[in-house]
Amino acid sequence: MVAEFTTMRLHSYSTVLVVLTLLTGLTLSVPAQAADSTNMKTLTVEELVQTLNANGAKPLLFHVGSHMLYVQAHIPGSEYLGASSTSQGIQNLAKRVSDLPKKTAIVLYCGCCPWSHCPNVNPAYDTLRQMGFTNVKVLYLANNFGTDWVDKGYPVAKGD
Amino acid sequence: MKRTIFILVVAALLVAWLVLRRPPAAHRGGVGELLRPAPDFSLTDLSGAKLILSGYRGKVVLLDFWATWCDPCKTEIPHFIEMQNRYGRQGFQVIGISMDDDEKLVREFQQQFKMNYPVAMGNADLAGQYGGILGLPITFVLDRQGRITARHIGATDASVFEAEIRKLLETPSPD
Numbered sequence: 457m458v459a460e461f462t463t464m465r466l467h468s469y470s471t472v473l474v475v476l477t478l479l480t481g482l483t484l485s486v487p488a489q490a491a492d493s494t495n496m497k498t499l500t501v502e503e504l505v506q507t508l509n510a511n512g513a514k515p516l517l518f519h520v521g522s523h524m525l526y527v528q529a530h531i532p533g534s535e536y537l538g539a540s541s542t543s544q545g546i547q548n549l550a551k552r553v554s555d556l557p558k559k560t561a562i563v564l565y566c567g568c569c570p571w572s573h574c575p576n577v578n579p580a581y582d583t584l585r586q587m588g589f590t591n592v593k594v595l596y597l598a599n600n601f602g603t604d605w606v607d608k609g610y611p612v613a614k615g616d
Numbered sequence: 617m618k619r620t621i622f623i624l625v626v627a628a629l630l631v632a633w634l635v636l637r638r639p640p641a642a643h644r645g646g647v648g649e650l651l652r653p654a655p656d657f658s659l660t661d662l663s664g665a666k667l668i669l670s671g672y673r674g675k676v677v678l679l680d681f682w683a684t685w686c687d688p689c690k691t692e693i694p695h696f697i698e699m700q701n702r703y704g705r706q707g708f709q710v711i712g713i714s715m716d717d718d719e720k721l722v723r724e725f726q727q728q729f730k731m732n733y734p735v736a737m738g739n740a741d742l743a744g745q746y747g748g749i750l751g752l753p754i755t756f757v758l759d760r761q762g763r764i765t766a767r768h769i770g771a772t773d774a775s776v777f778e779a780e781i782r783k784l785l786e787t788p789s790p791d
Contacts, residue, residue, distance in 0.1 A: 522683065524715045527740045529750055539717070541685055569752050570770060573687040600751020603769065614740075 496581050498596040501604055504563060508533075513561070515593075518552070520545060520580040521566035529606050531565065532613040540566075540580035549583055558588045565594065567601025650765065654679065654758050655745035659713075659736035662723055667711065667736045670762065675707045676784040677758040678777065681738060683715045684725045686752040688771035693729055695774035699781065700733050706785050707760070713738040715749055759784050 499507075508514060517534035519526050526536045537552055538545030553562070562584060566576040577594045584592045597604040606612055654669060654677075661667040669677070680696060682689035696710045712735035714722045719737055726735055743749035746756070747767075757766040757780050766780055 522685070522715065523717045524683075524738065524740065524743070525750060528743050528748055539685065567751060568683075569686050569688060575685050575687070599770065602748055602750025606748065606750055 496578070497593045499563065499593045500596055501608070501610065504531075504595055505610060515561035515563045515591075516556075517563050517565065518549065518580070519566070520549065520564050520576045521568040521574075525568055525601065527615055529601065529612045529614060531605070532611050534565070534613075536616070539576050540564075540583070541575035545576070546579060546583055549580055550587065553584065553587065553589065556589075559591050560589065561591045561593075562589060563593050563595055565597065565601075567595075567597040567604065569600055571596065571598050650767065651763050654756060654762055654764050655742075656762075657742055657745070659738075659742075661734040661736045662719075662726060663734070665734070667734050669711070672709050672711070672758075673762050674760050674789045675709045676703075676760055676781055677756075677762075678708070678710045678781065679713065679756040679758060680710065681713045681715055681743070681746070681749045681752060681754045681756075683752050684721045685716070689753040690729075691771055692753060692755070692774070693731065695777070697730070697732050699774070699777065703781060703785060707789065708781060708785060709733065712736070713742070715743070715752060757781065757784070760787060760789050 514533075517531055519530050519534045519536045520538070520540040522539055523536060530536070535552070537548040540546055540549060553560070564577055564580045564584075566574050568574055568576065581592060581594055656668070656670045658669075659667045669679075678696065678699070680689075680692070682693070684690075693712075696712075699708065700710045710733040712731065712733060714735055715738045716722050722735065722737065725731075738749070746754075751769065753768075753771065755768045755772065755777070756764050757768075757777070759765050765784065768776070
């Protein structure tokens, strides 16, 4: 009887241990989100690809990161506007959208470095929102453009 | 019945866990990238001196692609400075390739951080030779024969670099 009770307790403990271990593993596997990205509307790579492949209107795609990275590889059809971490980049962005309707669908992306460290997408997103644009999303690239787009075999254009 | 459901749930969680627990980006390197000769290049560093990679044959080289706007890069650079001080006499050399668009910012950064190793401005052609530098930092470790022995994408702990470098430094120079 005692042995049976002990076995049951051990079984319960081991069950809890297994579940906790698995949950810990799952938690650690989820890529870290930028702390200040909670206000940004994001879309995944898969969602963007689906949108670009579908019939119908396409969003404007703006690259707001480093030129050196853009010329190596960028999403076909996207426009380079300069790094939004610089005042020049913000000016370029503001000028580019100045005549556009506020409901224009715009997707911003960078992928210079891990999402939580990107210095460009936040300023770009904030600028457009402050200008009154209501349909702005940022492409979520967890690691960088190379790992999350190019290495997955999605279409790429090079040069300016 | 309950036991069967329990086993199935645990099995499903285990499978999900194994699938999601892929190696972190920082330690992944394309197999084709490794143990091949590092593409040679000839650049001019920020001091005006020629920076030719093959000129460092016989040394263990840490080739760092970085930029001033890249926070993880800035975290790594003080460690590289320290490693250059510690292992330089044993035949170790750090080389920095900046992927910045603006050289002036790099010069300011180099002075501010007192970087003790050569830094040159990179370009898209060079990046292409190294498989594309599409996200920073990306750091290559080269052995004394000039072969790529490791490629680290993203910020990497200094202890990882140190372990690799120490091991390579134990290998005698080919000359």
